[in-house]
Amino acid sequence: MTIQLSIRDIKNICSANLEFPFEKGVYAIVGENGCGKSTIMLALSLMIKKSSAKLLTARDLSNNSEITLKVDEVQDKWIVDNNRLSTGTFTQYRGRTVTDSNIKIHGFYEGSIFFGTRFNDYGLINGFMSRADLNSILIDADDFVKETLGYILHNDKGYYQNLKKIKRKKLAEEYNFRGMPYFIEVNDNYISQYHMSSGESMLISLIDFVNNIVIRNASKERLLFLIDEVELALHPSAIDRLMETFNSLIREAKADLVVYFSTHSAELLHRISYKNIYLIENDDGVIECINPCYPNYAIRNLYVPNGFDFLLLVEDTLAKALVEKLIRSEKLAESKLICVLPAGGYSQMLQIHHDMITYNTLGVGKRIISIYDGDVQEKVNEKKDYKNLPKCFLPIPSIEKYLKKKLVDSPDRTFIKYLGDQYFAQQSLKDILADYRNDPKTITSGDKAGKRLYKVLCSNLEKNGIDEERFVQYLCDDIFRFENTSGFKRSLSALLE
Numbered sequence: 273m274t275i276q277l278s279i280r281d282i283k284n285i286c287s288a289n290l291e292f293p294f295e296k297g298v299y300a301i302v303g304e305n306g307c308g309k310s311t312i313m314l315a316l317s318l319m320i321k322k323s324s325a326k327l328l329t330a331r332d333l334s335n336n337s338e339i340t341l342k343v344d345e346v347q348d349k350w351i352v353d354n355n356r357l358s359t360g361t362f363t364q365y366r367g368r369t370v371t372d373s374n375i376k377i378h379g380f381y382e383g384s385i386f387f388g389t390r391f392n393d394y395g396l397i398n399g400f401m402s403r404a405d406l407n408s409i410l411i412d413a414d415d416f417v418k419e420t421l422g423y424i425l426h427n428d429k430g431y432y433q434n435l436k437k438i439k440r441k442k443l444a445e446e447y448n449f450r451g452m453p454y455f456i457e458v459n460d461n462y463i464s465q466y467h468m469s470s471g472e473s474m475l476i477s478l479i480d481f482v483n484n485i486v487i488r489n490a491s492k493e494r495l496l497f498l499i500d501e502v503e504l505a506l507h508p509s510a511i512d513r514l515m516e517t518f519n520s521l522i523r524e525a526k527a528d529l530v531v532y533f534s535t536h537s538a539e540l541l542h543r544i545s546y547k548n549i550y551l552i553e554n555d556d557g558v559i560e561c562i563n564p565c566y567p568n569y570a571i572r573n574l575y576v577p578n579g580f581d582f583l584l585l586v587e588d589t590l591a592k593a594l595v596e597k598l599i600r601s602e603k604l605a606e607s608k609l610i611c612v613l614p615a616g617g618y619s620q621m622l623q624i625h626h627d628m629i630t631y632n633t634l635g636v637g638k639r640i641i642s643i644y645d646g647d648v649q650e651k652v653n654e655k656k657d658y659k660n661l662p663k664c665f666l667p668i669p670s671i672e673k674y675l676k677k678k679l680v681d682s683p684d685r686t687f688i689k690y691l692g693d694q695y696f697a698q699q700s701l702k703d704i705l706a707d708y709r710n711d712p713k714t715i716t717s718g719d720k721a722g723k724r725l726y727k728v729l730c731s732n733l734e735k736n737g738i739d740e741e742r743f744v745q746y747l748c749d750d751i752f753r754f755e756n757t758s759g760f761k762r763s764l765s766a767l768l769e
Contacts, residue, residue, distance in 0.1 A: 273343070275292045277291070277316065278341075281337040282328065298533070301552060302551055302565075303551060307552050309534040310501070312559075319379070322371050323370070330356075331723060331726070336352075378485065381498045411439050413435040437455070486525045512539055541571060542567050546564045546567065581609050582638070583628075584610060584642075586613070590671040593748050618645070618651065628640055641662045646666045
């Protein structure tokens, strides 16, 4: 049995036609940063949790975007409806109308340590833990969960003997939790799963799922596990023990366990058969897949034995392009390895940065720096609990807001003429902006964040043969030409010393 996946115009994937096994075993999807691995994993996750579609925003989609999935002659086609992916059929869930689908596979999806389920319940957990009757709501975690978690993370099955959880799933739902929260008891106090390290939190959710479906209920159905970038959350030795655990479950469980990792980890790849490794290559948006693929070939351009020295967290892929441009132009990466990683909005970045340092997520010798859009500096500085985190700010707000300010709110005639001459050969930029201002959607929404303007510009650029990725690279050069970036250069240079 196979999974047939087709993707059109999603993020940086223009076209992908892929086929993956849906048979028990462990598989790996590998490729360079930005090739589309996480997008492929997210698309596959639509078979497990339809709500994954919400992780794709209007900026990731076009009117032509679609995802088609087919398993055993059952098919779903996801298309864009009101800037969201939908199958066009709906059902009721907890009083809400949600997208329905034909393919319904039981499984587990961890979309990355930055966008996984651990952040969904952050807003609820502190209030819940202040309850006077908390002790009566919690019980000891099952032995399988405690022992498996201790073995994978610490090679010690007794390490988490004080692990607790809410008594029943329905009780957790009554408190509006989406998952089943766990807690560790330390000196008569509790630490919630959502305040543990990224690796602990991800593994608890994974092991809880395995415990309920595979161990306690002895399910015989086929189960799909999708885990993205596990190496960012787990130490290499923990990855080794996680693989041992999965291999043991695959051999012994009544259910057929199908496990897919999206990874750069040499430790993981060398424990997976070359027949089960899928190397993704992105050629100007067109996805090619190499399989079978030997581990050393798969990681020849990806793996650096000593890892990176600096992890730079930025808010989105546009900020990533701007930071990487500065690093190249100022030669800031000399004698050091730097990884720039989009991690979401400023408040989530603060929490991620804090957690990574507190729990030493990346291990010894890795330094973490947060780089925020320029328009959130005041808000970030108000967060006194995070004042000591190494951080700096871009010389502009988000690129969308920057373009809206320069082109619409406070028109810069020199900038407008430059952009028009450089990129808009068919329809003039002046006419494009006039159409944008007069569009009823612009008048109604106001487009405060500039996202609609950005989409309009990208749509017109495509007519001139310039894709979004290339435009962003060009625009980074233009920003450094028009804006004073000296303060940002000094700040980042100092943090990288």
